[in-house]
Amino acid sequence: MDMILQIIETTGFANLQWGNVIMIVVGCVAIYLAIVKKYEPLLLLPIGFGVIVGNIPYISGLPLGVYDTVANGAPQNSVFSLIYYGVTSGIFPPLIFLGIGAMTDFSSLISNPKSVLLGAAAQVGIFVTYLGALMLGFTNLEAASIGIIGGADGPTSIFLSSQLAPHLLGPIAIAAYSYMALVPLIQPPIMKLLISEKERRIRMKPARRVSSREKILFPIIVVIVAALIAPGSLPLVGMLMLGNLLKESGVTDRLSKTAGNSLLNICTILLSFAVGASTQASRYVDGINVGFLTPKALGIFFLGLFSFSIATFGGLVFAKFMNLFLKEKINPLIGAAGVSAVPDSARVVQHFARQYDKDNYLLFHAMAPNVAGVIGSAIAAGVFIAIFR
Amino acid sequence: MDMILQIIETTGFANLQWGNVIMIVVGCVAIYLAIVKKYEPLLLLPIGFGVIVGNIPYISGLPLGVYDTVANGAPQNSVFSLIYYGVTSGIFPPLIFLGIGAMTDFSSLISNPKSVLLGAAAQVGIFVTYLGALMLGFTNLEAASIGIIGGADGPTSIFLSSQLAPHLLGPIAIAAYSYMALVPLIQPPIMKLLISEKERRIRMKPARRVSSREKILFPIIVVIVAALIAPGSLPLVGMLMLGNLLKESGVTDRLSKTAGNSLLNICTILLSFAVGASTQASRYVDGINVGFLTPKALGIFFLGLFSFSIATFGGLVFAKFMNLFLKEKINPLIGAAGVSAVPDSARVVQHFARQYDKDNYLLFHAMAPNVAGVIGSAIAAGVFIAIFR
Amino acid sequence: MDMILQIIETTGFANLQWGNVIMIVVGCVAIYLAIVKKYEPLLLLPIGFGVIVGNIPYISGLPLGVYDTVANGAPQNSVFSLIYYGVTSGIFPPLIFLGIGAMTDFSSLISNPKSVLLGAAAQVGIFVTYLGALMLGFTNLEAASIGIIGGADGPTSIFLSSQLAPHLLGPIAIAAYSYMALVPLIQPPIMKLLISEKERRIRMKPARRVSSREKILFPIIVVIVAALIAPGSLPLVGMLMLGNLLKESGVTDRLSKTAGNSLLNICTILLSFAVGASTQASRYVDGINVGFLTPKALGIFFLGLFSFSIATFGGLVFAKFMNLFLKEKINPLIGAAGVSAVPDSARVVQHFARQYDKDNYLLFHAMAPNVAGVIGSAIAAGVFIAIFR
Amino acid sequence: MIDNIIQNNGFNIALSGIIVVFAGLILIAVTIHLFNKIFERLHRQPETAVSPTDNPQSVSAKKVLQLADDELVAIATAIEIYRKIHFETLQTQITFKRGEQQPVWKSGQKYGQRLNINKRT
Amino acid sequence: MIDNIIQNNGFNIALSGIIVVFAGLILIAVTIHLFNKIFERLHRQPETAVSPTDNPQSVSAKKVLQLADDELVAIATAIEIYRKIHFETLQTQITFKRGEQQPVWKSGQKYGQRLNINKRT
Amino acid sequence: MIDNIIQNNGFNIALSGIIVVFAGLILIAVTIHLFNKIFERLHRQPETAVSPTDNPQSVSAKKVLQLADDELVAIATAIEIYRKIHFETLQTQITFKRGEQQPVWKSGQKYGQRLNINKRT
């Protein structure tokens, strides 16, 4: 009987706290949104499942959680900590960018270089949020990592946090992916607020065809320029452009296929699951609760929403500003796509515009600031790394 | 000429011992069984090849074997030791379970929840064997790792050994996979002994159709319940159910495909090869032979056979016992499928039953205890981890 | 403004040196050759891109390059250093051999065992170059690593350097892959020099059909024999033959497909990129420049060309020598295929022979020394490891 | 022999172990059962649409009924492959999209990477 | 509140940050633009062959025009698959070859791993 | 120059090295040769069935002989794909099964994941 009691003490039931229950419910909600609402299922589903797994309580001493490493005093590196190492070491995000690069078509951006400005403007969300985070009392490193949420690129956010503020990685990653999933709800009100009905109806002329030579030169130029300007962006931009070159070169199909498929999927599963599993409701380091259900994490979520809004705002306003100088007006809605969240925000733009002109197809035009935003926030991350490392 | 002599000293010929020759022959036999008899070729083939590679002798100091790590005094971590780290760290088994989950259909179990009891009953083989191992003088940790062979799940056995008794990992893994391959020879005699001819002919009515909602809920429920009861089962059950959720959700096909294909295959090759290569005939640690050709390893093989038999016995007897209370009788043969060895033992049941009634298709019904047995032995592993860590 | 200046100091522009510019141009040339000339694009493309990435300058202290590890004084292991660890630890080459084995057909060699002699003869290039490197003042370990370039197998060269002379890994790998790409330019002049017009026209009779039993036995025999003779060749030959057995067994298709596809491609991308990124123009360790643009690296390139020539020479001369004793003459051109560079040198042979007899198809016959050369240089690597470790 | 079991508290451990295994699996079975009951009550008429993969199969099977066997296989397989490829395409095309798996069959023209076989201009 | 920003030099960092981002992206845009100009001048008539994947599609689409819809799909898909498989085969077959992606269609007999469907001996 | 070779025992190492390489490869050749001889004696009539992939090919090639070229390719490819997919299916379906690669062709109905093209009820 003693043995049974002893075993019962090790069960999750005996160690369950309210925080865990809340987080398990949160995990279930994420899975629900992923499956039923189809919000970024490739990410939210494994994240949600990870949140459940990460909040199953267990008696301390068992090496089960993502934080149970020998360095943290566990008798052994837990399996989940080994997977999580792919996140904290920062290796999964560049590998994911490799795969994304191998699947992304930059034609739109190449045919319309002006639109990179929109991708740049939306990054204002990053830096305003960085200031906001400082105001809320976060340190410089933390504020930078929180600000990058406004870049609306999951891998970039995770990469920067892993380098600057690994202790906030969980909430930052979850916030980034959550708001990316919620882009269709966040952006339209801001669009309505800033863009006049007449502007919403502006049509843009079809882009010119891009030659394969241009497509091949593009990744090489981007990596050299971006990395010379902000060397810290190398891991992200370098891998993104390597993947793209593998795709566009036409001579390494088998490599680009694997990069965009097996490798991307493996890294996506492991990264999302591990990020989810890192959200333990409460976790004590040196007596301080650094868990997920703390005011700090809530602050991050608030700042995340703020940063997405500012980024959208920045993109839209800058697009209107550009129109003051352009002979051939652009539809300012595509400025909202500059936040990245590839390809969701570009779709939101198209969907929004078609409510006012059923035959106005902006998707291709919106892809230009969309992918420029990816490069833009990678450069922003590089700047932060350069300043704070 | 001196140089030639010196080189000859480093060749395998100069260092070859009888043990190595025996093991190389064993490896060849495994490959023969895999190819000609088609006994679990996906595992036995790389294992057999690994056994050959692991028993090529080499002069000590060369970092070639799976045990040659810097920690063990080698000048460098050998390549094979890096692969073997995926086994000893316990990371390959959960990743393999991720892939298996992404390929397994739990409909049978969902439509007939009663049959989980059969999956539970067969786990008696684990605990009886644990006692038997204690009787033969093994320590508690060793006995638990040996007992789990009766769970008839390779990854579970390897995972538990890696956590509790890494020095026995080789023989335990080989025993587990060998007997899994030999299930068609081990189970039928026990079936004949325990189940009457009349019982063998019992037909079971077709299972109801399972909705996709149930299939989606299943992995979530299982992971929460199993992990609350036995948190130590999280790495295995968690990954198995993550894979299954990826599959059943219908929105993450590309992830579940990669998990069940590339990732599973890569881990299978590396794990099986490394396990095979860890079976060096003799290996001295602090002057004690901890190699494969030692009485201890033989004892493990004997106990492994014992545990498979007890597990089959347990499943069959419990099925007969359940029939005492059930209005609608089950065919007690499906109890034997509770040992897991997915899907071999379920097939053995079907094959055996059809010898007595050509039109009695039990495969689907046998799959329920079959997959329940996987969860059952993962929970058993979790219990051992909770007690002994 | 200060901040801007500070950021400018961290940019690549501020730290750019002539060496970097030269290397970036070299990288672009490699990419050009890969895409336009189709010289080994699967390798040269990621290598070239890696060269560009590896020569973007950055302020020291940022963990960005492949050499920035905690062990080297960086605050954190950089992402690229983690990828590069797959190269320096020697694990990528055997995994690549696993994939190559899963795609290689050894029928030609099995049907004509004599031709292994040609594969052996071409390895004379390795040992002559080793002597040459000693003459130029390299140490024994360095000389061995340089010599192996003559084996014309990228993974073998990288593996041996990673074990014996990791500081020369970059130039050795680049040299090996460059000359493999240039085989169609290097070999024909030597063929013209040594082989008479009459010999060039010798036709060889079609090879016999090889049974699947022979194909299955082949990898097992090769691994045992090669590893007994030279245990140091185990990681390479072992994995090559494991891959081949997975393919030929016919019962593990799903494993061999993944090994020859996803796994091979992932390792190829990461290895080639990391090797490219390791070629920093100048790099100071203890005040000594160990970068790529140093006389040492130039020496390696010279020796690499030398070794390819000697290897071709060795194969051709030995083929002529064999003809003295053979009743049924072989076409001595196939001796040139003994250098490996699979399958380029075999194709060069076929192409060259068809200039003199349009209907003389030597490809299949040339594949035998071609793949024998792979095994031969792996054995040579094993010998060096046995002697120098 | 038995001593080693007793010293190691073996009987207790074994007994508790099997109890926990049973407890865990029974709890799973009960939870599944309860969920099923709850849902049954909530929705009186559960999905009649059954599993989505079955329908298109039977449809295409009917369609091709009067053809020769070889062609049958060819066409049916082609369709199956077609769906597989374009399902994948849908999801793979760009980064992370919401994997909307509507039946792409017969709505082929929308997506860029395929043959415009129906375009009879 | 604001103190923390000032202490951390926040405004400077934020301002410099956004400037660098703009600088980087503008530089990229300018470089691309310049390259395009240069190439335009060098080659007055750029590739009229457009992207290589379009042509074979339209060709095969035309070819099968008079067949029934089902067969159309079957054949077109089969061809697409065929090309995919054999393209891959070309590159995959042995180790690292130079990935010469010539149109393998109609030159089928050369490679070992396929059906010799045209061999009418 | 030469000094460095002599100091490092270079000539000996090089000579021994090439000898070992030759020894290894010759031993491999001899062993293969011997095995071939042994098997030849044991089984006087070796496999006439040759490699198992050839047969179905020739069969299907014959079958479709009178069709047009396009259809030929379509059907043949479809069959090839069909076999590939269902071979894979066989092995992939559940966990680790014994990969029995019997000719699945014409035994299609057994496995769940395929079209029931022959079911003419």
Ligand code: NA
């Ligand atoms: Na962005």
Ligand code: NA
């Ligand atoms: Na089990």
Ligand code: NA
């Ligand atoms: Na070679």
